[in-house]
Amino acid sequence: MEISHKIFDTAGAREWISACPAYEVTPLSLAEFDGRRILLKDESRRMGLGSFKALGGVYAIARIIAREAGGDIRPAALASDDVRRIASRLCFVTASAGNHGLAVAAGARLFGASARIHIAETVPEAFALRLRARGAEVLRSGETYEESIAAAADDAERRGAIHLTDTSWPGSFESARLVMEGYTILAGELREAFAASGDWPARVYLQAGVGGLAAALAWSIRQSWEVQPEITVVEPDRAACLQASVAAGRLVTVSGPVSNMGRLDCKTPSLLAFDILKLAADRFVSVSDGEAEQAATRLAARGLASTPSGAAGFAACLREDESGNPLVINTEGDPGNDES
Helix, strand or coil, X not given: CCCCCCCCCHHHHHHHHHCCCCCCCCCEEEEEECCEEEEEEECCCHHXXXXXXXXXXXXXXXXXXXXXXXXXXXXXXXHCHHHHHHHCCCEEEEECCCHHHHHHHHHHHHHCCEEXXXXXXXXXXXXXXXXXXXXXXEEECCCCHHHHHHHHHHHHXXXXXXXXXXXXXXXXXXXXXXXHHHHHHHHHHHHHHHHHHCCCCCEEEEECCCXXXXXXXXXXXXXXXXXXXXXXXXXXXXCCHHHHHHHHCCCCCCCCCCCCCHHHCCCCCCHHHHHHHHHHCCEEEEECHHHHHHHHHHHHHCCCCCCCCCCHHHHHHHCCCCCCCCEEEECECCHHHCCC
């Protein structure tokens, strides 16, 4: 399997995010469900934003501001008056189904920039309120996530703003690459934990919308884990765009009704994610809305806040008969229980 080792700077990502006072390693536990032992990484309180997305958005904004400031500055320089003056002139524009927008809003506020977040009509108003609470301007743009992406790209071009998208397509690559580089931090945390315990998982379940998290983790696993697991990518059965794209050998846009896995309900994959996952992943499976809802309920019964999106990988794991301590990731908390 040939996957370029030059796509992401994992050491640099860890150095920069470690300078953020809100950063800490999230919990990894071994839980028993139906007599099976399952390794569970919980992102529900990541950096006070309740999702792994915090790693990508905050990290990407820090690196972009450093670039705009010029020179080879280090993380500590972001707090300087000169750099903050530069940041105050920057506006970050993105489309989001919720959590990426929260990360961009929080990162922009942290470093003194501004943020404009485009969300589709289907995104719950609760997320819009959370975005505004972090200082972002929120715009309802289109009926679908894909339409909000197009609106954000147009908005950024007209305003001369920075389009910080977490997906990629031909001609648009670097923004998504930088966001995904932030996600590799999660894989590094897992590698360190498994190297210390020796309890490596035989299978890893990675849920996917456009595929950024799944690809960043799959790439990191293939590059740096001493013991290689089988990697299963999990999508909503109403938006299995990666599965269709890999089968076709090219990017495919799928159609289907709205899924309750809102943060995964993406009909077109990221080009960069597709290019990585077609090589790094072993299997692509889909789960139903009902399975994901039940999985979130089971996590809640263990005291872990989640959503159908956050529990999708767990849902796929539950229906398979296997041993070997499979790994699942609770990628987001329940916004109804948001304490951040």
